[in-house]
């Protein structure tokens with residue numbers, strides 16, 4: 001199958017408007033004849049479910065948490081971008097588009113990114129109308145800040161809880177539709193398969209996480225808004241339950257998986273403290289506005305934050321300021337992360353593990369006073385103190401990069417449809433807009449763009465061509481999918497080995513971090529592939545999952561998710577091996593400039609790598625969607 | 641450190657349930673409380689015993705999923721944090737720690753430490769929103785909102801819906817949770833049109849779910865991990881009176 005991205009013809013700035021005009025509409029009276037399943041209640045899922053129900057479609061909404069309000073989007077801290085140009089500092093739709101394309105290291109589609117920038121302004125209007133309490137200035141207008149090294153102030157925020165407030169806004173819209181009976185909600189319900197009939201997605205198979213009951217839901221279209229797969233690394237900033245299961249099982253049913261190796265490693269997280277570590281906590285990027293990052297010039301193993309205070313200036317290496325005088329501590333995430341790894345690999349890392357660098361506020365406190373710093377970062381400093389036990393007003397913070405976001409995901413066309421007809425992917429779950437590196441404050445923007453302003457239009461084009469008939473859930477295809485799901489669960493329960501699910505997950509995470517993390521090379525990737533296969537084999541022979549299916553069973557839930565991670569991990573390795581260039585978050589050691597910076601190879605790798613599942617135990621097939629750039633000139637990123 | 645845990649075990653909603661004691665050893669003070677339970681669960685799994693079921697997700701104090709009563713206090717001994725933000729350095733070697741689920745009629749136990757909080761969702765569904773559809777919103781800066789008002793609305797909106805307020809209250813009242821949302825929307829011009837019907841519907845739903853009456857003891861505020869203030873309850877009392885006088889709803 002040749003991949004058709006369905007990008008509309010015409011000038012960039014007119015594509016979306018023209019497309020909205022050209023696509024088919026479903027008559028208002030007929031919308032209620034169509035059922036739509038939305039899996040996921042994060043920003044993408046909740047906004048989509050609410051908006052589609054408002055239009056008149058019958059929506060069923062699913063999440064694994066006990067309430068839609070707890071989706072992982074809730075944890076986003078820093079903010080959401082939009083091209084409002086309220087501060088009058090030169091922002092525009094084109095600039096937001098350009099920054100996002102460039103930030104993504106030219107590995108995303110121009111048309112998609114332009115549309116994202118275009119609808120960004122509507123998102124802010126919509127959220128404010130819902131009552132989202134964004135930060136304001138004394139004059140009562142919305143406040144903006146510059147975020148993640150952007151040259152303009154285009155980030156809207158609600159204290160350090162922007163994701164929470166945006167999600168609660170979408171959740172309130174969703175709740176309103178639930179009350180109206182237009183959305184039926186299924187919390188604590190996990191989707192375990194998608195059902196395809198005559199080439200079209202017609203429903204899903206789910207497990208009730210309280211009773212264990214396996215059942216089916218039928219619809220005219222299925223939307224996946226199930227988030228990212230960062231937890232394949234075991235340790236990440238993602239919520240504990242974040243998983244790849246929905247996307248992966250759709251992939252095995254025919255949805256192509258795009259750019260799986262594109263993962264974002266965030267530079268400012270609290271370092272790992274020991275083997276017991278279950279997740280990593282992000283310290284907002286905004287800290288780099290005032291904090292200075294350093295390690296000692298000469299290795300000083302075990303150096304603590306308290307001891308650091310007395311290290312004289314001339315023995316410190318502020319390595320980002322030294323290497324990137326123009327951007328200093330504000331270089332993009334991938335550059336900051338890679339440099340932290342480099343200095344730690346040289347043995348100059350600090351703290352008990354040597355896997356940490358200092359983020360020091362002493363100068364900022366001297367310059368601005370403790371009160372100003374408290375005002376700006378008080379909650380982050382408290383959080384740090386709570387977790388680490390150190391007081392960052394007195395000693396430097398210790399930070400280290402951690403897995404944060406996955407740019408890769410299900411391949412979708414301009415309409416957000418996967419390679420399976422009627423199956424859509426929204427939010428972090430798709431691959432669409434961030435290329436090889438996502439800019440800060442743009443994931444929230446993308447999730448809400450997809451849900452509020454893209455899918456409500458594009459789904460109509462598909463449904464308008466569908467008959468109203470519903471497929472009953474006793475249809476053979478549903479039966480068969482349910483049987484497969486049950487068999488997989490029974491298989492997990494039957495193994496009864498001697499290693500816990502978490503032990504396997506940790507083992508996988510370590511391999512991924514060591515070989516498929518911040519720097520990758522051919523030899524390491526080969527080793528990773530072998531090791532992943534070994535772990536996967538061992539998993540199916542030795543995993544210990546207690547209890548039954550017919551009850552709440554957290555280890556069974558987790559086992560299913562880890563089983564999927566073990567397969568996805570191998571595809572990430574294959575993808576990283578295929579892409580022999582460095583770009584964005586994907587750093588191939590073989591492809592660097594003389595100064596050790598990432599080197600893209602545009603004439604060979606300007607494509608989206610879309611992988612097609614070929615069956616159990618077989619190598620996946622690669623299809624390439626060539627990226628065309630008509631409106632931007634490709635340049636090598638430089639932050640010197 | 642070595643600790644003795646007394647944990648509420650209950651197989652499902654119909655099981656009677658009871659406390660069971662577990663010893664855990666070599667606990668590092670750097671571990672979070674939930675990581676300590678992870679250690680216990682790994683041991684139990686190896687021994688072939690059902691691990692302790694508990695709710696958690698973000699593990700950074702924002703999703704509102706974690707919910708344990710630790711030594712009689714929702715989210716444990718420390719002020720203004722959730723269970724997942726509690727670290728073992730707040731305990732001493734040799735401590736006995738009691739761990740229970742939220743206890744409230746409106747929050748039935750699902751399994752062990754997990755309760756059903758869907759009543760909270762239904763309170764929001766009763767009116768915790770501004771009735772606007774997607775699209776057609778005016779420019780975001782068209783309605784200026786004084787910073788003081790926006791900040792106060794944000795204070796209320798910071799609620800994470802964990803339910804600690806209910807667990808802390810001797811009447812198991814959901815007044816702090818319900819008022820936080822009503823107060824946020826009452827403060828903002830966007831919420832003004834529906835303010836009377838909203839307060840009536842949400843309070844009605846709260847009572848319908850079986851939460852107790854608010855007698856202003858303030859235990860909810862003291863245990864709230866986000867320090868949501870009683871001021872919001874006071875505002876809701878005023879909103880409710882005003883609504884009763886002026887509307888014909890409910």
Ligand SMILES: Cc1cc2nc3c(=O)[nH]c(=O)nc-3n(C[C@H](O)[C@H](O)[C@H](O)COP(=O)(O)OP(=O)(O)OC[C@H]3O[C@@H](n4cnc5c(N)ncnc54)[C@H](O)[C@@H]3O)c2cc1C
Pocket residue numbers: 039040041042043044045062063064065068071072073074075076077078079080162163189190191192225226227228237238239242243245246282404405426427428429440441442443444445447
């Ligand atoms: C700590 C942190 C801070 C961040 N800060 C920012 C920021 O400041 N700005 C920014 O733009 N981005 C930020 N991000 C990224 C951003 O939060 C996410 O990319 C975004 O919220 C993802 O939204 P989503 O709707 O795609 O998915 P999610 O919010 O992850 O939602 C996934 C949904 O799918 C459901 N689900 C998953 N699998 C299944 C299944 N099998 N069956 C049923 N349901 C399922 C879940 O229950 C959930 O409802 C941050 C991320 C993290 C981790």
Ligand code: FES
Pocket residue numbers: 695696697698699700701702703704705706722723724725
């Ligand atoms: S797990 Fe999210 S608040 Fe504790």
